[in-house]
Amino acid sequence: xxxxxxxxxxxxxxxxxxxxxxxxxxxxxxxxxxxxxxxxxxxxxxxxxxxxxxxxxxxxxxxxxxxxxxxxxxxxxxxxxxxxxxxxxxxxxxxxxxxxxxxxxxxxxxxxxxxxxxxxxxxxxxxxxxxxxxxxxxxxxxxxxxxxxxxxxxxxxxxxxxxxxxxxxxxxxxxxxxxxx
Amino acid sequence: xxxxxxxxxxxxxxxxxxxxxxxxxxxxxxxxxxxxxxxxxxxxxxxxxxxxxxxxxxxxxxxxxxxxxxxxxxxxxxxxxxxxxxxxxxxxxxxxxxxxxxxxxxxxxxxxxxxxxxxxxxxxxxxxxxxxxxxxxxxxxxxxxxxxxxxxxxxxxxxxxxxxxxxxxxxxxxxxxxxxxxxxxxxxxxxxxxxxxxxxxxxxxxxxxxxxxxxxxxxxxxxxxxxxx
Numbered sequence: 258x259x260x261x262x263x264x265x266x267x268x269x270x271x272x273x274x275x276x277x278x279x280x281x282x283x284x285x286x287x288x289x290x291x292x293x294x295x296x297x298x299x300x301x302x303x304x305x306x307x308x309x310x311x312x313x314x315x316x317x318x319x320x321x322x323x324x325x326x327x328x329x330x331x332x333x334x335x336x337x338x339x340x341x342x343x344x345x346x347x348x349x350x351x352x353x354x355x356x357x358x359x360x361x362x363x364x365x366x367x368x369x370x371x372x373x374x375x376x377x378x379x380x381x382x383x384x385x386x387x388x389x390x391x392x393x394x395x396x397x398x399x400x401x402x403x404x405x406x407x408x409x410x411x412x413x414x415x416x417x418x419x420x421x422x423x424x425x426x427x428x429x430x431x432x433x434x435x436x437x438x
Numbered sequence: 439x440x441x442x443x444x445x446x447x448x449x450x451x452x453x454x455x456x457x458x459x460x461x462x463x464x465x466x467x468x469x470x471x472x473x474x475x476x477x478x479x480x481x482x483x484x485x486x487x488x489x490x491x492x493x494x495x496x497x498x499x500x501x502x503x504x505x506x507x508x509x510x511x512x513x514x515x516x517x518x519x520x521x522x523x524x525x526x527x528x529x530x531x532x533x534x535x536x537x538x539x540x541x542x543x544x545x546x547x548x549x550x551x552x553x554x555x556x557x558x559x560x561x562x563x564x565x566x567x568x569x570x571x572x573x574x575x576x577x578x579x580x581x582x583x584x585x586x587x588x589x590x591x592x593x594x595x596x597x598x599x600x601x602x603x604x605x606x607x608x609x610x611x612x613x614x615x616x617x618x619x620x621x622x623x624x625x626x627x628x629x630x631x632x633x634x635x636x637x638x639x640x641x642x643x644x645x646x647x648x649x650x651x652x653x654x655x656x657x658x659x660x661x662x663x664x665x666x667x
Contacts, residue, residue, distance in 0.1 A: 343545055346566050348573075350546060355573040379468050395571060405565035409545035433667075437544035437556055438660070 261291075262311040262424050265335060269324040270315025270351045270393055274410040275298070275342040281413035289417075291426050297332040306334040310337070313338045315402070319394040323387035332400040337423060338397070340402045341416070343409040343437065348393040355392045363386055363389070404429060408436050410416040442446050444611055451516040465489075466507040466518065467496055478529055480645055481595035482508035485579075490596045495532050497560065499525060504546075526562070533558050534567035538656055541573060541590035542646075548656055549647030551663025555593060560665075576621075582629035584637050584652055592622055593649040604628050608639070622648075 268276060276299060282289065297303045298309050313335030319325055320436050332338055336343050343349040367373065367380045406419050412434060419429035446461040450561060451469075458473045468484070470477050481493040491509035498507045499519040507520075519525065534543075536555060544550050576589040598611040610632065614623040632640070641651050661667065 281466075307481065333492040339627065343543075347571055350543060352541065352573065354547075356541075356575040392573065395566075397566065402566075407565055431565065435560065435604070436564065438547070 262293045262307070263296045264293045264298070264312045264314065264330065264420070265296045265310040266300065266304070266314040267316065267327055267331060268299060268343075269315065269328060269396070270320035270347070271342065271344045271349070273299075273316075274315035275345075275408075275416075278408075278410035278413050279341075280418050281356065283413070284415045285413075285417055287421070292421075297411070306330065309337045311337060312420070314341045315339065315345045315396050316341045317353055318344045319388035319390065319396060319399050320351055321389045325399060326388050326392075328396055328399055337403045338400070339397075339404045339406060340397060341406050341422075342411055343407060344393075344400075345396045346407055352393040359389065359391050365396065405433065406431065409438050412436065416423050418429035449512060449514040451512055451518065453518055454520050457506075460512040462514070463510060466498070466506040466510040466512060469512055470507065470520060471574060472554040477507050477520060478559060478561065479508055480533075480554055480593070481585050481597060483597075486601060490600060491596065492596050493532065493536070494630070495529050497525065497528055504528070511639065523611075524530035529610075530562040530564060531568065533562055534564055534569055536593050537564070538567045538569045538571045539574065540593060540646075541576065543590075546592065547647040548650055548654070549644075551658075551660060551666055553665075555648060571602070577623055581626050582652075584622060584632060584634075585624075585629055585640070586650050587654055588648045588650060591622055591646045593646055594622065595645060597643050597645065598622065598649060600641060602643055604632055604636065 266276065287367045295301050296308070297306055313331045314339065317324070317327065317329060319328060342344050344351060348355065355358070363380045368378050404419065404423070406415055408415060413430050418431060418434060422429040444462060449460050449462050450457055451460050452458075452658050453470060453475060457635060458469070467477050467479055467482060477496045477498065480495040482496060484488040489508035491506040494506050496507040497504050499505070500516065501509065533555070538602050539560065542555070545558055547553065578589065578622070579587040599609065599613055602610060604610055604615060608628055610625050610628045612625070614621055637651055641649050644650075
């Protein structure tokens with residue numbers, strides 16, 4: 258059996274930019290795969306948790322009930338949970354809607370938008386479609402988050418520094434490499 | 439500017455237990471800087487004269503009390519505590535409060551990279567505020583011809599209300615309301631009368647992205663901004 262640490266990732270209300278930045282660690286992936294196996298993640302297309310995971314990376318804030326469910330499952334199945342990027346940390350650009358009533362947001366997006374054909378002016382609703390929340394919430398307001406890597410997206414260096422430290426059981430030192438944009 | 443005068447009386451004070459020479463009445467932020475101690479500042483800037491001490495980010499300890507270094511003047515025998523872990527954490531908490539009180543979306547802000555608040559957050563290693571985001575409902579004032587006022591980003595530092603005047607010596611910005619309803623009001627007529635030079639000046643004076651020049655947007659790429667290294 259391998260002694261490698263395991264990592265899981267997910268994108269909630271995010272744009273996958275943080276995952277793209279994660280991929281920007283480039284040749285350090287060679288070192289990373291020596292240290293970890295990537296479990297449930299859009300990168301592996303593994304859908305569910307089949308075992309307990311050491312480190313979970315969360316991209317995006319919480320904008321609907323499915324995000325809440327997924328985030329809680331990550332908390333239950335990961336020893337360490339990391340908010341990756343501005344959206345996970347403070348809602349990010351999706352949270353720009355937080356001061357606009359949800360009704361107005363939906364009507365603007367689906368009824369008043371000029372690109373919708375007149376005959377199809379409906380607000381989508383179905384039991385299989387996640388229910389949108391009143392606001393976009395930072396992940397740490399829904400579950401306990403252990404570490405935060407700011408940035409939009411966080412630089413590949415900051416992701417690498419944090420991951421490498423946590424894999425080796427050390428505290429991540431992000432001073433000098435982090436940003437908020 | 440806190441200029442040192444030959445006529446000013448020389449005194450000795452203690453900075454973190456170390457005796458240093460100062461001039462009576464010298465600004466403590468400038469004095470500390472002269473002796474290699476960098477006290478974080480936000481509402482204060484070099485050369486502003488009397489500081490209003492609104493943001494409290496430069497909080498230090500004197501006589502067991504928390505005081506703002508930018509409004510404190512050197513006196514004989516002062517014993518000031520500046521760089522302790524609890525004071526650093528207090529300053530960080532003040533920055534975090536400003537981040538949650540306003541709506542600071544750095545990725546979409548024109549001042550990102552040139553913003554004093556953002557710079558301090560990074561300098562004090564804030565990864566996330568310890569307080570809940572309030573997402574206060576604030577507006578943007580587009581009424582003036584040359585500048586816009588983004589209330590979401592305003593930290594009420596008083597730089598624009600107290601340190602900026604138009605060509606006639608009249609103030610363009612003023613406080614309105616009280617408590618959580620306090621905001622900066624812009625005199626549209628006077629704002630429209632500002633020269634391009636004064637518009638640039640007030641945009642630069644604002645430590646965050648609250649006062650912006652209309653039609654400018656982003657003018658420098660990431661890597662070439664004020665606080666990019």
